[in-house]
Amino acid sequence: MEEGFCNWGVIRSLLAIVQWWAFNVTVIIMNKWIFQKLDFKFPLTVSCVHFICSSIGAYVAIKIMKVKPLITVDPEDRWKRIFPMSFVFCVNIVLGNVSLRYIPVSFMQTIKSFTPATTVILQWLIWRKYFEWKIWASLVPIVGGILLTSMTELSFNMFGFLAALFGCLATSTKTILAESLLHGYKFDSINTVYYMAPFATIILALPALVLEGPGVIVWLNTHPSVFSSMSIVFGSGVLAFCLNFSIFYVIHSTTAVTFNVAGNLKVAVAVLISWLIFKNPISGLNALGCAVTLAGCTFYGYVRHLISQQPPGTPRTPRTPRSRTEMIPLVNEKLDDKV
DSSP states (O other): OHHHHHHHHHHHHHHHHHHHHHHHHHHHHHHHHHHHTSOOOOHHHHHHHHHHHHHHHHHIIIIISOSSOOOOOOHHHIIIIIHHHHHHHHHHHHHHHHHHHHSOHHHHHHHHTTHHHHHHHHHHHTSOOOOOHHHHHHHHHHHHHHHHHHHHOTTOOHHHHHHHHHHHHHHHHHHHHHHHHTTTOOOOHHHHHHHHHHHHHHHHHHHHHHHHHHHHHHHHHHOSOHHHHHHHHHHHHHHHHHHHHHHHHHHTTSOHHHHHHHHHHHHHHHHHHHHHHHOOOOOHHHHHHHHHHHHHHHHHHHHHHHHHTSOTTOOOOTTSOTTSOOOOOSSOGGGGGOO
């Protein structure tokens, strides 16, 4: 009986990971398809559609389906805590979509894997937080892989590269801000979207209307198959919300180490599928750089897990002051696949 239970636990974890991969990779591929194949080159509008769909989906999940209880947030905290987070959240998603317009999925996903390094560096430079040497050592293959990938990328575009890079900084900023601004609120992925997506829609609606509105109108009047194309755009928004739901499920079905490894393998799956669909050229050195980066991310997650398992009072390295607490990012970077 116990063995059957254990087997079901493994099967449930595998199913959770597979459905998370499916939603994540599908959203990425659909967004790239929208920009490249449908010629709908409006990343702000696509992001706004995603936020609208996510806002509606989160409301239905919490208020109607009662999937998760609503976490009550004081009205004052919504503006002082949730709104700043929503702004960074919005910037993060927009930069990701902008980068997808200009660079291949493989390159964008590899650069996104730079997030652990930017998180550690920002905490060290701005918040003056200390890290063990093992954390710094684990960042070496990540940085090296990113450099190798960037130097050998055959479809390199500076604007897309910078959008993806600043997207990493936005992700790291959101991760760090969550530690302080959301202190006391134990948000799950569904409640996070419930509060942040409406704010993000408000923030993005006017810029999208002013900067891309005329272009969208021209596209609607000239595109040969508007209905089917817009179905894909809104379909990507629905799947973006489903991705949040899948993240909630996979977190509760796997361990932290499994989640980290699965997240990096998910990037490899996205790179492979995007290459099969869009046929973007990838050199041998470029593929090697991507592999090194993903291996480095896995090693970083493993080191972070080992440090988190250390009992209180474990002696630290001489160069780390004992009066300072070893800081490990409290929010897993892989959660930023949301929306």
